[in-house]
Amino acid sequence: MDAVGTRRSGRERPGGTTLTVEPNTLATSPPDGDAVVRVEGLWKVFGKNPERVFDEEYRGLSKTELQARTGCVVGIRDVSFDVRPRELFVLMGLSGSGKSTLIRTLIRLIEPTRGMLSVDGQDVAAMSTRELLEFRRRSISMVFQSYGLLPHYTVLQNSAYGLKLRGDDQKTREEKARAALATVGLTGWESYYPDSLSGGMQQRVGLARALATDPDILLMDEPFSGLDPLIRRQLQDEFVDLQDQIGKTIVFVTHDLHEALKLGDRIAIMRDGEIVQIAEPEEILSNPHDDYVRAFTRDASTAGVFTARTVMDDPEVLLYRWQGPRAALAELVHQKRDWAFMVDKKHRYLGICSRDLVDTLIKEGNKHIEAADLIRPDPVDPDVLIQDLFGLVGAGSYPLPVTDADGTLLGVIRPRSILEALHTPDPAEEASDA
Amino acid sequence: MLEFPDWLRLPLAGPVDQAMAWILTNLSGLFDWIGAVGLRILISVEQALVGVPWFVLVIVVGLVAWRAIGKWTSGLGMAVLLILVGTFGYWAEAMTTLSVVIVAVAIAVAVGIPIGILMAWSDSVKRVLRPILDGMQTMPSFVYLIPALMLFGLGRVPATFATLIYAIPPVIRLTDVGIREVPSATIEAARAFGANRWDLLRDVQLPLARPAILVGINQTTMMALAMVVIGSMIGNRGLGMEVLLAINRVDIGKGFEAGLAIVFLAIVIDRISNGFARRRTVPVVSAAAPTETEDDAEDIPGEPEHVA
Numbered sequence: 135m136d137a138v139g140t141r142r143s144g145r146e147r148p149g150g151t152t153l154t155v156e157p158n159t160l161a162t163s164p165p166d167g168d169a170v171v172r173v174e175g176l177w178k179v180f181g182k183n184p185e186r187v188f189d190e191e192y193r194g195l196s197k198t199e200l201q202a203r204t205g206c207v208v209g210i211r212d213v214s215f216d217v218r219p220r221e222l223f224v225l226m227g228l229s230g231s232g233k234s235t236l237i238r239t240l241i242r243l244i245e246p247t248r249g250m251l252s253v254d255g256q257d258v259a260a261m262s263t264r265e266l267l268e269f270r271r272r273s274i275s276m277v278f279q280s281y282g283l284l285p286h287y288t289v290l291q292n293s294a295y296g297l298k299l300r301g302d303d304q305k306t307r308e309e310k311a312r313a314a315l316a317t318v319g320l321t322g323w324e325s326y327y328p329d330s331l332s333g334g335m336q337q338r339v340g341l342a343r344a345l346a347t348d349p350d351i352l353l354m355d356e357p358f359s360g361l362d363p364l365i366r367r368q369l370q371d372e373f374v375d376l377q378d379q380i381g382k383t384i385v386f387v388t389h390d391l392h393e394a395l396k397l398g399d400r401i402a403i404m405r406d407g408e409i410v411q412i413a414e415p416e417e418i419l420s421n422p423h424d425d426y427v428r429a430f431t432r433d434a435s436t437a438g439v440f441t442a443r444t445v446m447d448d449p450e451v452l453l454y455r456w457q458g459p460r461a462a463l464a465e466l467v468h469q470k471r472d473w474a475f476m477v478d479k480k481h482r483y484l485g486i487c488s489r490d491l492v493d494t495l496i497k498e499g500n501k502h503i504e505a506a507d508l509i510r511p512d513p514v515d516p517d518v519l520i521q522d523l524f525g526l527v528g529a530g531s532y533p534l535p536v537t538d539a540d541g542t543l544l545g546v547i548r549p550r551s552i553l554e555a556l557h558t559p560d561p562a563e564e565a566s567d568a
Numbered sequence: 569m570l571e572f573p574d575w576l577r578l579p580l581a582g583p584v585d586q587a588m589a590w591i592l593t594n595l596s597g598l599f600d601w602i603g604a605v606g607l608r609i610l611i612s613v614e615q616a617l618v619g620v621p622w623f624v625l626v627i628v629v630g631l632v633a634w635r636a637i638g639k640w641t642s643g644l645g646m647a648v649l650l651i652l653v654g655t656f657g658y659w660a661e662a663m664t665t666l667s668v669v670i671v672a673v674a675i676a677v678a679v680g681i682p683i684g685i686l687m688a689w690s691d692s693v694k695r696v697l698r699p700i701l702d703g704m705q706t707m708p709s710f711v712y713l714i715p716a717l718m719l720f721g722l723g724r725v726p727a728t729f730a731t732l733i734y735a736i737p738p739v740i741r742l743t744d745v746g747i748r749e750v751p752s753a754t755i756e757a758a759r760a761f762g763a764n765r766w767d768l769l770r771d772v773q774l775p776l777a778r779p780a781i782l783v784g785i786n787q788t789t790m791m792a793l794a795m796v797v798i799g800s801m802i803g804n805r806g807l808g809m810e811v812l813l814a815i816n817r818v819d820i821g822k823g824f825e826a827g828l829a830i831v832f833l834a835i836v837i838d839r840i841s842n843g844f845a846r847r848r849t850v851p852v853v854s855a856a857a858p859t860e861t862e863d864d865a866e867d868i869p870g871e872p873e874h875v876a
Contacts, residue, residue, distance in 0.1 A: 243760060263764075271762030282757025286775045295771075296761040343761070353760075 169216035170351060170383045171223075171240065176213045176249030178235055178407075181206035184247045197406045209235040210246070211407040217351075222377060222384045224394040226430075227404035233387045236404070237353050240385065241270055254350055271300035275344035279356040281336045283328040283343075289315065290324035293342040300347065314346035315339075317376065334365035341373075345380070354386045358393065370396055391430060395419070396553075403427050419521075442523065443516035445552060446536045446545030449475045453487050459495040459503055462487055475535060475543060476508060483535050483543040485510035513537040516544055520552050588718060599719045606671075606725040614667035622659060626650050629836060636843030646839060649832040658807060658829045665796055665806035665833065668724055672731040672792045677785055680736050684743025684784075685769065694744065701737045709734050709798050717802045727799030734795040738787035746780025747773045782845030789841050793834050807833070 179187045186192070187206050197208050210232045217223040225233040238244040240251065242258060251259040254273055261269060275296060283292050291298075294311035302310070315321060318338040328336050337357055344352055358366045358373075370393060377384065377397075388394050394401050395415045402412045403426075411423035422428040451474040453462050466474060466489050473488040485508025495503060513535040514523065523534065533546040591599075617625070626647050634643025653662045687694045712733050716726035750773050758772050774781075800808030807830045814823030 241760060243756060267762045267764055269762075270760060276757070276760040278753060278757050278760075280751075280753040282753045282760075284754065284758070284772060284775075295758070298771075299758075299762045299767055340757075347761070 171217035172252045174214045174250040177247045178209040179247045220381045221399045224398035224401040225387045226394045231404040232407035237387045274351045275349040276353040277344045277357045281340045296347040314342040318342045352382045352384045442518045446547045449546045459492040463492045482541040483537045603720045603725045617663040636840045646836045653829045656825045661806045668796045669792045676736040680739035684740045687744040688747035722803035724804045727804030731795040735788045735792035739784040742780045742784025746777025750776045786841040
């Protein structure tokens with residue numbers, strides 16, 4: 135879990151600007167020559183004669199009004215955005231907000247009605263059927279919420295399916311598919327059929343299938359939403375690691391704000407087929423564009439309410455300074471720990487005493503542990519908002535000590551606790567995690 | 569006054585007769601040729617069946633039934649039923665009947681599955697075909713005998729033709745249903761990886777529709793068997809002819825024997841084709857024991873107090 139925090143602060147976000155799109159006005163994206171995916175003024179209108187929607191008389195009508203007047207349903211409305219190389223771009227919204235339609239128009243599983251759509255410099259909207267097939271076979275892959283595996287294919291055959299479609303020979307297919315399966319941790323399961331795998335493992339197969347063709351871009355349509363909370367979180371964590379290794383450009387659809395905040399470099403929030411706000415996670419939380427986004431982020435904004443005090447735990451093992459190195463070692467060994475917080479007689483925080491330290495002291499024949507020898511992460515105030523702890527908690531692999539004004543150790547904050555506090559959508563999920 | 573008015577009568581019989589007459593005058597050569605080819609095929613299938621020693625056929629049927637149904641007792645049972653047909657003295661007749669069924673079903677499958685695929689692909693094809701298929705199944709089967717008789721004369725060729733028409737709807741319908749019921753998510757995923765229409769058909773739709781198609785073939789076979797008996801009325805020899813003769817002579821015993829022989833044949837064919845349709849198409853597991861994978865993220869470095 136703490137790996138996530140590390141990455142969040144450690145990873146350099148591609149570009150630092152925040153783009154806010156005004157509803158109903160064409161967003162002019164900043165000129166970004168590097169963009170891998172470029173979408174400009176994209177519309178998808180369902181129904182008969184969708185072009186009617188663009189008539190002068192209907193301009194500026196809302197989705198409901200348009201539906202009542204023309205019978206056409208606007209799926210995507212004048213959407214523009216860029217995705218930069220190696221960026222994880224999240225499309226987030228409630229169901230019916232158009233996010234799934236939007237991700238499908240990127241490979242024309244759903245044909246856009248109007249607008250500019252380019253991927254890797256290729257004009258996707260203008261592709262012929264043949265070009266489109268080649269594009270899907272080589273440049274881009276997709277992972278689905280419902281996995282979409284072929285039940286009569288083994289795990290290996292499933293992950294090789296994209297390679298089969300593009301005509302790779304048997305040997306190449308198998309090699310690449312095996313490699314992809316190894317990447318997602320499914321080595322040994324090659325000859326099984328999807329039916330015999332759990333949901334989480336089936337989704338790994340889906341991911342392996344997408345990675346096997348080594349595409350430039352991954353599209354992920356709520357890949358983890360169908361899984362139970364524990365597996366979901368685990369896959370999210372693994373996926374973050376994976377993304378670090380493979381560095382794909384990813385468009386990721388989710389309705390789960392926590393997931394968006396955890397994974398996204400930038401988040402686009404959608405409503406009624408429009409993009410309401412595109413911004414980095416921090417910006418979305420701290421500066422929501424309007425009430426809709428605010429409502430969306432409300433449960434996540436517990437991050438602003440929760441303080442260090444509310445999420446801290448008791449330190450499970452404490453060492454006291456008057457204990458000598460041998461006593462400390464005995465305690466550490468007994469508790470099966472590599473390190474523990476150390477306090478003085480008044481329970482004041484001194485630092486972290488590691489086994490390496492006591493080992494060295496014992497070797498040197500030293501009978502005392504000096505406070506100066508301890509590792510000393512800066513303590514935090516109990517009233518600090520956990521939002522502000524993100525950066526700190528990732529900095530080292532130790533929990534953060536929480537001390538009062540006198541320096542008394544009140545508790546410790548594990549990186550996990552912070553994420554869990556952010557992650558508390560419902561009590562049931564909490565319970566299953568405990 | 570209350571009777572249906574004469575002037576509202578729409579004489580359909582006339583045009584149908586005329587069309588038939590036109591076909592007979594202008595296309596008789598074609599139908600003669602089809603009839604000749606059909607007869608050749610039917611005779612060679614029958615000769616093949618009769619040519620095989622009876623015990624070899626019994627053993628083969630037993631083994632196939634065992635494999636299809638999955639129990640050796642069932643295989644044995646099917647073999648016994650086939651022997652019983654022989655003990656009634658109807659082995660040759662049963663083979664004649666079987667040859668007509670086999671040819672009719674083979675043609676029905678060869679024609680029906682592609683039609684079913686077209687029906688699944690196109691809603692407009694489905695709209696046109698559905699009432700026709702409904703009609704074909706509701707029409708009294710005897711009616712098919714008349715055009716068959718006129719086109720091909722008496723004998724097993726018109727009987728096969730009538731059987732084909734009568735028996736083809738299920739395989740068409742169930743191919744259509746099977747393909748349409750393939751989960752759209754699976755189709756979408758295959759399309760996302762660049763599958764074209766044929767890739768979809770070969771890799772996704774036909775394999776997933778297989779159970780439904782096999783059920784369709786099973787139903788088609790059973791309907792063919794029912795029709796082939798009625799085909800005896802236009803001169804198709806075989807078990808049906810024996811029943812017909814027994815009726816004419818009011819020979820209850822003979823009729824019962826021949827009827828029972830048909831029932832046994834039907835059971836054998838039904839159980840075997842049904843067995844193939846029901847068999848699990850997807851094995852759950854194949855070789856190789858797996859290692860645990862679900863828990864391998866448990867050891868996250870840097871978090872020694874990981875409490876699960």
